[in-house]
Amino acid sequence: xxxxxxxxxxxxxxxxxxxxxxxxxxxxxxxxxxxxxxxxxxxxxxxxxxxxxxxxxxxxxxxxxxxxxxxxxxxxxxxxxxxxxxxxxxxxxxxxxxxxxxxxxxxxxxxxxxxxxxxxxxxxxxxxxxxxxxxxxxxxxxxxxxxxxxxxxxxxxxxxxxxxxxxxxxxxxxxxxxxxxxxxxxxxx
Numbered sequence: 102x103x104x105x106x107x108x109x110x111x112x113x114x115x116x117x118x119x120x121x122x123x124x125x126x127x128x129x130x131x132x133x134x135x136x137x138x139x140x141x142x143x144x145x146x147x148x149x150x151x152x153x154x155x156x157x158x159x160x161x162x163x164x165x166x167x168x169x170x171x172x173x174x175x176x177x178x179x180x181x182x183x184x185x186x187x188x189x190x191x192x193x194x195x196x197x198x199x200x201x202x203x204x205x206x207x208x209x210x211x212x213x214x215x216x217x218x219x220x221x222x223x224x225x226x227x228x229x230x231x232x233x234x235x236x237x238x239x240x241x242x243x244x245x246x247x248x249x250x251x252x253x254x255x256x257x258x259x260x261x262x263x264x265x266x267x268x269x270x271x272x273x274x275x276x277x278x279x280x281x282x283x284x285x286x287x288x289x290x
Contacts, residue, residue: 104163111152119235125190198223215283233266
């Protein structure tokens with residue numbers, strides 16, 4: 102139970118770090134690099150990456166070594182748990198595509214529309230997985246920490262987090278795509 106509580110705390114720190122990173126990225130993009138340096142963005146990315154890898158490591162340890170109900174086919178597992186696991190794995194896949202996307206887009210200013218479309222789609226899918234994972238996991242972390250005890254409060258928190266995550270997904274996807282299109286001179290999609 103100590104590992105689960107520690108993981109819940111790390112996951113809430115990760116949500117905070119991700120939102121700070123997204124905010125800094127949006128400031129960088131909308132200001133065309135004027136108000137945030139690549140160095141500052143690198144530090145933010147390193148904090149998010151370190152926190153994420155710690156969360157992943159503890160999750161794997163819990164899943165494989167401490168979860169006595171481990172079943173390969175997940176019988177009895179609800180849709181929310183499956184979404185949490187699938188979005189977590191897909192988030193890691195798209196994370197590696199996400200890393201360096203801005204640099205790739207800027208360095209390929211003369212590439213065709215297909216190149217940009219592929220990068221934008223991978224960014225949108227990464228954002229979708231991050232916000233989906235937050236949506237299905239956030240209230241669970243609060244329950245694990247004992248901050249939420251009633252199902253009514255959990256459902257209310259879930260609804261609020263789903264709406265906020267949806268808005269953040271739309272805003273970050275639109276702003277990032279618009280920002281990168283304008284940063285590279287309007288080329289691309």
